[in-house]
Structure formats: C-alpha cells, structure tokens
Amino acid sequence: MxxxxxxxxxxxxxxxxxxxxENEVYLPSDELWIYDMDxxxxxxxxxxxxxxxxxxxxxxxxxxxxxxxxxxxDDKGYSNRLYYVNLRTKTGxxxxxxxxxxxxxPPTPRDKLSCWVYKNRLIYxxxxxxxxxxxxxxxxxxxxxxxxxxxxxxxxxxxHVFDTATQTWSQPTIRGGDPPQPRAAHTCAVLxxxxxxxxxRVLQTRMNDLHCLNLDTWTWSGSVCCCRxxxxxxxxxxNECSPIAGDGWIHSIATNGWKQLTHLPKSxxxxxx
Numbered sequence: 001m002x003x004x005x006x007x008x009x010x011x012x013x014x015x016x017x018x019x020x021x022e023n024e025v026y027l028p029s030d031e032l033w034i035y036d037m038d039x040x041x042x043x044x045x046x047x048x049x050x051x052x053x054x055x056x057x058x059x060x061x062x063x064x065x066x067x068x069x070x071x072x073x074d075d076k077g078y079s080n081r082l083y084y085v086n087l088r089t090k091t092g093x094x095x096x097x098x099x100x101x102x103x104x105x106p107p108t109p110r111d112k113l114s115c116w117v118y119k120n121r122l123i124y125x126x127x128x129x130x131x132x133x134x135x136x137x138x139x140x141x142x143x144x145x146x147x148x149x150x151x152x153x154x155x156x157x158x159x160h161v162f163d164t165a166t167q168t169w170s171q172p173t174i175r176g177g178d179p180p181q182p183r184a185a186h187t188c189a190v191l192x193x194x195x196x197x198x199x200x201r202v203l204q205t206r207m208n209d210l211h212c213l214n215l216d217t218w219t220w221s222g223s224v225c226c227c228r229x230x231x232x233x234x235x236x237x238x239n240e241c242s243p244i245a246g247d248g249w250i251h252s253i254a255t256n257g258w259k260q261l262t263h264l265p266k267s268x269x270x271x272x273x
Contacts, residue, residue, distance in 0.1 A: 057111030177220030
C-alpha cells in the first residue's frame with residue numbers, strides 16, 4: 001500500500017490477494033482507490049495504460065506527484081518491473097506506465113521490500129526473492145534452492161537506488177556500520193537524511209530491531225534498539241506481525257525512548273504475513 005497526499009486526498013493503491021473458499025486469488029490491478037480525508041469516503045477509479053499484472057507484496061512509493069510500484073509476486077513468480085502513474089492528472093484518468101527505457105541494473109526479482117524517498121530518488125532495501133548461483137553474495141540469505149536451474153530463494157539486505165530524474169538504477173557502496181540481517185516484510189520511514197527500518201521476517205523469525213541508514217554517506221548505524229508516520233523527531237511503528245496484536249509505539253530519535261500509544265480499537269488487530 002502507498003499513500004500520496006494531495007491537498008486533502010490520500011491516493012492508495014494495493015496489489016494484494018485474498019482467500020475465497022480457501023483459494024488464494026489476486027485482486028484486479030486496474031483499480032485505484034482514493035480516500036477523501038474530509039468526507040471519509042472512498043472512490044474507485046479504473047486504470048488505463050500498461051497495467052501491471054495482479055500481484056502481492058509490491059512496494060509502492062510516491063514522489064513528485066507520481067506513484068511508483070516495484071516488484072511483487074504473481075502466479076508466474078517474482079518481479080523486478082517498475083511502473084508509475086501520474087496522480088496529478090487533470091482529466092481524472094489514471095494511466096499506468098511501465099518503465100523500460102532505464103539505465104543501470106535493477107534489483108533482482110523480489111517482493112515485500114521497502115522504499116525510502118529521498119532527493120528525487122527511490123531507495124529500496126531488502127525483500128524476499130530469487131537469484132541465480134552467480135548472483136549470490138553476502139547480501140543474501142539462502143532459504144531454498146532449485147539445483148537443476150541453480151535458482152536460489154532467500155532474503156536480501158542490499159540497497160538499490162532509482163533516480164526518477166535520470167531514469168537510472170544504481171547500487172551504492174555501503175561505507176561502514178553493521179547492516180541489518182537480510183529480511184522481508186519489514187517497515188520503513190525517512191526522517192531527515194536518515195532511512196529507518198524496523199522488524200521484518202527471516203525464516204520463521206519475526207524481528208523487532210531498529211536500524212538506520214545515512215542516505216548521504218551510506219553508513220549503517222547498527223541496531224538502534226518500530227515505522228509508519230513521522231512527527232518531528234519521532235517514528236510511529238504499528239505491529240502487524242501477529243494475529244492478536246494491534247499495538248502502536250512512538251520512538252523518539254532525540255531521546256532514544258519508546259512510548260506506547262492508544263490509537264486503534266484492540267478488537268480489530270491487523271496482520272501482514
């Protein structure tokens with residue numbers, strides 16, 4: 001899910017799947033749902049253009065009035081395709097555009113990764129996906145393998161940058177610090193020139209560590225001590241990893257302290273697998 005604020009509107013786009021009679025199905029990719037914060041009403045717009053396939057686990061981010069989605073998983077496997085839609089349309093028509101005329105090397109196919117938006121750039125971290133044998137490195141934890149085709153599945157902790165102005169992919173050199181363990185299904189936020197990640201999954205382990213990457217020097221902080229919205233010097237995490245949890249916490253960057261919030265009905269917890 002991605003949120004883009006335009007006046008009093010939040011544009012929200014999702015590519016999930018749902019269960020119907022115990023069968024998992026992907027929801028249509030030709031829908032864009034818009035939420036009006038003043039009226040509390042949802043409206044659905046049918047998309048046009050180069051529609052992505054219906055996927056789950058895609059990563060969405062909004063920058064300069066455009067919503068970008070990268071990666072995801074569909075019935076054919078993992079994706080490393082990048083699409084965008086102009087949310088500032090004057091005609092009321094929303095059109096997907098697949099980015100094909102790019103420079104550089106995109107990340108390997110994956111889903112459940114995260115994205116920081118900083119200086120007209122989309123900065124991607126982590127995710128779960130597949131690699132060939134000659135693509136294995138220290139940024140990848142192997143989970144399973146298909147030896148006949150030498151394809152490996154696992155978790156990433158690499159960083160990739162897409163410059164939206166030049167349409168160029170690059171992979172920065174990490175210059176120091178202890179990087180997070182490879183993971184997927186984590187959450188992230190940007191505060192100043194720092195990109196934060198919290199939690200995520202590796203094998204059957206749900207993480208609860210907080211890490212910070214300086215987006216100017218490409219230096220990791222090591223484990224700081226969870227990240228949705230930001231207020232001043234605070235990061236707001238929300239627990240979605242358990243079917244019985246729905247707690248929210250604020251972490252103050254200035255004091256390195258935590259405070260639990262009462263913000264949502266406990267009878268309606270949320271979960272992301």
